[in-house]
Amino acid sequence: MIEVKHLTKRYGTHTAVSDLSFQIEKGQIYGLLGPNGAGKSTTMNILTGCLAASEGTVTVGGHDIFEEAAQAKKLIGYLPERPPLYLDRTPMEYLTFVGQAKGLGKDELDRQLGQVMGATQITGVAHRLIKNLSKGYQQRVGIAQALLGSPKIIILDEPTVGLDPKQIIEIRDLIRTLGKDHTVILSSHILSEVQAVCQTILILSKGRLVACDTPENLEKRFAGTTSVELVAEAAEWEVCQILEPLEHITGLDVRVGDGGLCSVFLETDGAQELCREVFFAFSRAERALLHMSTAQTSLEDIFLELTGESPRLQDEREEAVP
Numbered sequence: 001m002i003e004v005k006h007l008t009k010r011y012g013t014h015t016a017v018s019d020l021s022f023q024i025e026k027g028q029i030y031g032l033l034g035p036n037g038a039g040k041s042t043t044m045n046i047l048t049g050c051l052a053a054s055e056g057t058v059t060v061g062g063h064d065i066f067e068e069a070a071q072a073k074k075l076i077g078y079l080p081e082r083p084p085l086y087l088d089r090t091p092m093e094y095l096t097f098v099g100q101a102k103g104l105g106k107d108e109l110d111r112q113l114g115q116v117m118g119a120t121q122i123t124g125v126a127h128r129l130i131k132n133l134s135k136g137y138q139q140r141v142g143i144a145q146a147l148l149g150s151p152k153i154i155i156l157d158e159p160t161v162g163l164d165p166k167q168i169i170e171i172r173d174l175i176r177t178l179g180k181d182h183t184v185i186l187s188s189h190i191l192s193e194v195q196a197v198c199q200t201i202l203i204l205s206k207g208r209l210v211a212c213d214t215p216e217n218l219e220k221r222f223a224g225t226t227s228v229e230l231v232a233e234a235a236e237w238e239v240c241q242i243l244e245p246l247e248h249i250t251g252l253d254v255r256v257g258d259g260g261l262c263s264v265f266l267e268t269d270g271a272q273e274l275c276r277e278v279f280f281a282f283s284r285a286e287r288a289l290l291h292m293s294t295a296q297t298s299l300e301d302i303f304l305e306l307t308g309e310s311p312r313l314q315d316e317r318e319e320a321v322p
């Protein structure tokens with residue numbers, strides 16, 4: 001449906017999106033995930049033809065978004081980060097205006113108005129001023145305008161930002177329903193958000209695509225690493241000596257604490273028996289192991305690690321500052 005090749009966008013000297021290539025297949029819900037400033041909105045603005053790229057190409061349904069803008073744009077409904085709602089109008093007036101701008105004739109417009117207002121459940125507020133609607137309902141109006149013109153692809157930039165938990169659940173359900181007969185791309189800076197509704201996750205970090213896979217595969221790909229945290233009554237050199245002969249340790253971080261204690265953070269290649277070996281190794285050396293726990297890498301860890309926002313990495317960065 002969408003093919004992005006070597007997309008780069010520079011604002012002056014700042015590169016917001018860098019050499020992005022990916023494909024969007026028909027009929028799936030995709031999540032564009034990344035922290036604030038990662039380049040999500042810039043990417044979406046280019047995909048929808050609202051912004052020109054510095055380099056690279058985007059084709060939508062085989063049409064180049066710049067060369068054949070009209071054909072390409074017909075296939076896309078877009079809810080930008082800040083939807084251009086006319087606050088002093090009613091949803092009915094606003095959607096009528098948008099439908100006319102999209103070139104719908106009167107009968108077709110009437111039919112589609114009923115359809116999109118039904119799908120987004122705003123029929124009951126069709127004649128109230130948009131400014132008096134809750135944020136959740138305003139967002140529904142924004143989604144309704146994206147649906148006008150029956151586009152095959154729906155692109156939603158942070159559709160649940162600023163909503164309360166009940167509204168988030170309602171909008172998620174709406175997105176799942178849309179996903180049944182549309183290709184949907186939504187962006188979010190919150191992992192749980194995309195995990196809840198998306199079949200494929202694209203992770204953006206500093207304008208670069210750092211991963212693109214199903215949530216399950218992402219977890220599998222990185223699940224090989226299990227971390228073990230322990231606290232031992234031993235000196236740093238003793239801890240290193242005790243752990244040195246053990247296999248399956250792929251990373252080691254020892255920190256000296258108070259009262260002759262050491263905190264140790266181990267990364268392993270997933271071998272569960274390592275805990276037993278660690279226990280007996282400390283026991284043979286007659287050093288007390290006061291605490292030991294294991295943690296499987298979660299999708300959250302993967303996201304933080306890939307986007308360079310991992311708390312452990314941040315600790316290291318802070319320590320590097322004199």
Ligand code: ADP
Pocket residue numbers: 011014015016034035036037038039040041042043
């Ligand atoms: P996201 O949507 O992931 O938060 P954006 O695409 O909005 O990220 O922004 C990516 C980067 O580009 C940020 O560093 C942002 O400050 C910068 N940026 C976005 N829009 C502009 C603009 N119009 N002019 C200059 N820099 C911009």
Ligand code: MG
Pocket residue numbers: 040041042081157158
């Ligand atoms: Mg954004």
